Amino acid sequence: MEKMVNCRYWKEYQGLNGWLMFCSAGAFAKKLSPQEAESCGCTADQRSKCQKAMESNLGYGLVPEIVEPVTMKEKTAADETVTIR
Numbered sequence: 001m002e003k004m005v006n007c008r009y010w011k012e013y014q015g016l017n018g019w020l021m022f023c024s025a026g027a028f029a030k031k032l033s034p035q036e037a038e039s040c041g042c043t044a045d046q047r048s049k050c051q052k053a054m055e056s057n058l059g060y061g062l063v064p065e066i067v068e069p070v071t072m073k074e075k076t077a078a079d080e081t082v083t084i085r
Contacts, residue, residue: 004021004053005021005046005049005050005053006041007023007040007041007042007046007050008040009023009024009025009026009030009040009042009064010022010023010024010050011023011024019057020057020058021053021054021057021058022054022057022058022061022062023050023054023061023062023063023064025042025063025064026050026061026062026063026064027062029062029064029065030064030065031064031065031066031067032064032065032066032067033066033067033068033069034066034068037064037066042063042064042066047063047064050063051063
């Protein structure tokens with residue numbers, strides 16, 4: 001059987017109770033940069049289709065979060081910030 005979604009994170013296999021289809025990036029809470037998402041075809045439209053496929057097959061679905069990469073300057077500023085309670 002040909003894969004329903006052509007993506008390296010999309011997994012499909014025949015289980016005892018039927019087909020299992022899920023996004024491994026979403027299942028493991030992977031965060032993708034916009035460039036990573038574009039390279040594997042993880043557009044907003046495609047995430048919507050994957051979400052619907054998982055919900056109809058498993059009852060729920062998780063897709064990866066798309067986040068802007070943190071620059072070294074932002075990371076250093078965040079590391080220097082101290083919160084006093």
